[in-house]
Amino acid sequence: MENTQTKSDIRVAQAPANVPNAEARVKSDLIPTLVVSALLILVIQIASFYVPSYIIPAPAEILKSAWQILSRDANHIFTTGIRLFIALFFAMGIGVLFGIIMGTLPKIRPYLRALVIIDTGIPALSWMLVAIFWFKEPEFRIFFILSVILIPFYALNIYDGIRALPKEWVDMIESFRPNRWQVLRYLVFPHIVPYIFLTTKSIVGYAIRMAIFAELVASAIGIGAQMNLAQSNFRIDQIFAWTLLLVIINLSLQAFVAMLEKIALRYRAEASVR
Amino acid sequence: MNASANSVIVMNGVSKAFGPHVVAKDLSISVSKGEIVALLGRTGAGKSTVLNMVMGNLRADSGTVRVAGLDPYGEFKKLRGKMAVSFQQDRLLPWRTAIENVELGLLILNISKAEARKTAKLWLARVNLADAEDKYVHELSGGMRQRVSLARALAVDPELVLLDESFSQLDHVTSKALRADFSKVAREFKKTCLFVTHRIEDAIEMADRVLVLRPGAGLCLEERVAANVREDEAARAALHDRIAAAMGDHGE
Numbered sequence: 001m002e003n004t005q006t007k008s009d010i011r012v013a014q015a016p017a018n019v020p021n022a023e024a025r026v027k028s029d030l031i032p033t034l035v036v037s038a039l040l041i042l043v044i045q046i047a048s049f050y051v052p053s054y055i056i057p058a059p060a061e062i063l064k065s066a067w068q069i070l071s072r073d074a075n076h077i078f079t080t081g082i083r084l085f086i087a088l089f090f091a092m093g094i095g096v097l098f099g100i101i102m103g104t105l106p107k108i109r110p111y112l113r114a115l116v117i118i119d120t121g122i123p124a125l126s127w128m129l130v131a132i133f134w135f136k137e138p139e140f141r142i143f144f145i146l147s148v149i150l151i152p153f154y155a156l157n158i159y160d161g162i163r164a165l166p167k168e169w170v171d172m173i174e175s176f177r178p179n180r181w182q183v184l185r186y187l188v189f190p191h192i193v194p195y196i197f198l199t200t201k202s203i204v205g206y207a208i209r210m211a212i213f214a215e216l217v218a219s220a221i222g223i224g225a226q227m228n229l230a231q232s233n234f235r236i237d238q239i240f241a242w243t244l245l246l247v248i249i250n251l252s253l254q255a256f257v258a259m260l261e262k263i264a265l266r267y268r269a270e271a272s273v274r
Numbered sequence: 275m276n277a278s279a280n281s282v283i284v285m286n287g288v289s290k291a292f293g294p295h296v297v298a299k300d301l302s303i304s305v306s307k308g309e310i311v312a313l314l315g316r317t318g319a320g321k322s323t324v325l326n327m328v329m330g331n332l333r334a335d336s337g338t339v340r341v342a343g344l345d346p347y348g349e350f351k352k353l354r355g356k357m358a359v360s361f362q363q364d365r366l367l368p369w370r371t372a373i374e375n376v377e378l379g380l381l382i383l384n385i386s387k388a389e390a391r392k393t394a395k396l397w398l399a400r401v402n403l404a405d406a407e408d409k410y411v412h413e414l415s416g417g418m419r420q421r422v423s424l425a426r427a428l429a430v431d432p433e434l435v436l437l438d439e440s441f442s443q444l445d446h447v448t449s450k451a452l453r454a455d456f457s458k459v460a461r462e463f464k465k466t467c468l469f470v471t472h473r474i475e476d477a478i479e480m481a482d483r484v485l486v487l488r489p490g491a492g493l494c495l496e497e498r499v500a501a502n503v504r505e506d507e508a509a510r511a512a513l514h515d516r517i518a519a520a521m522g523d524h525g526e
Binding site: 169171 | 329353361368378
């Protein structure tokens with residue numbers, strides 16, 4: 001008989017999966033993080049006794065500047081946060097889409113993968129300078145810069161996630177003769193959720209750094225622009241204060257993503273290594 | 275092999291080779307509606323190849339394979355809802371609860387969420403897991419998982435149920451209980467079943483008919499399992515020995 005209808009659609013390569021336990025890692029990291037933070041404060045305090053305050057300000061001076069920033073310049077933190085969230089969610093959406101296309105459409109995979117790999121090879125600075133030429137509006141510049149830098153992380157990790165999809169599950173779901181959308185809905189989408197969280201946790205810190213850098217060169221408002229201003233005014237206490245706030249923002253975001261991950265992945269067994 | 279209009283599976287003169295290795299040679303098998311047939315054989319005898327051809331995962335090199343009158347490979351999608359498979363490993367999706375796993379096949383068949391939930395509840399109760407419907411896969415024992423897997427296959431009310439060594443990874447007691455449960459449900463609902471196993475005891479316990487494949491020799495034994503054989507120790511032992519001899523070893 002002629003093959004009028006052929007067995008599906010979803011074709012995936014295989015590779016082992018390894019997704020670490022988020023909650024256990026966050027808990028085990030908390031005490032060492034506090035210890036290291038205390039040690040750093042101590043080192044800065046001691047150093048501030050021996051060098052001028054325009055080189056290393058005392059922790060109290062940094063805290064005072066941080067308080068001034070929070071009470072006076074919170075709008076810059078808000079602006080940077082909004083920019084970061086919009087670009088991160090956009091990159092997540094497009095990156096996941098690219099990853100799914102690469103993982104499920106073998107004919108398109110090599111071309112899309114080549115595009116993503118080439119993107120990873122372009123330095124962030126090049127994108128920043130190009131964005132200044134291409135876009136007049138600072139918001140578009142920053143959105144563009146963050147998007148082109150972050151999309152490949154999601155695309156490649158989701159592609160790897162789909163490659164790690166167990167063949168047994170694909171055969172099982174195919175035994176019910178689903179259409180392509182049903183395979184994506186019931187198998188592929190839930191399977192890649194841990195990879196989306198893994199990628200987000202991995203790149204949050206990097207995304208913040210890139211957002212600050214982009215604001216530094218492409219905008220007059222936002223944390224990066226304020227740090228640039230502080231540097232122009234020789235206010236090292238403000239640079240330290242902004243840095244402190246950025247570290248806190250980064251850790252808070254990591255904890256927030258870990259909490260979301262815990263809720264979304266509640267089906268996973270808790271495992272610990274002796 | 276007599277294929278009739280009543281046959282759900284008909285394989286006629288089927289051959290299949292992987293490179294120089296011939297795994298099925300001029301094989302003719304039929305399974306009638308409501309019949310439970312065991313396919314036995316040692317490793318490499320071609321049991322899984324036969325099952326994969328029936329499932330539509332493999333295409334026969336020559337001969338014809340028909341399931342419910344359709345070519346399972348060439349008309350793969352047309353068998354939607356007509357066939358379900360229970361695998362050696364439970365293959366449950368860990369992000370779905372027990373009841374959500376049972377619902378899976380029903381949702382794929384575009385049955386409404388409410389109706390799928392109702393049917394899944396019913397089947398979980400039939401496999402004695404009514405209390406475990408909201409448990410995630412990691413909270414279930416091996417036997418419970420296999421029961422969920424069987425419920426998932428049966429819930430779609432398929433014409434044909436294929437079992438691929440479904441009980442072989444369970445301990446003896448759990449396996450025996452599950453075999454008994456499955457046989458009861460399959461007979462009650464008049465399901466047609468083809469199950470692949472290397473365990474002779476499983477075949478005698480469950481099947482109406484036993485087919486034995488031997489590597490390179492194709493089908494070498496076909497024997498009906500009379501109802502009294504299961505109770506009569508001597509008859510059971512004699513059948514066991516015949517099957518073991520046909521398989522070319524002592525089986526398990």
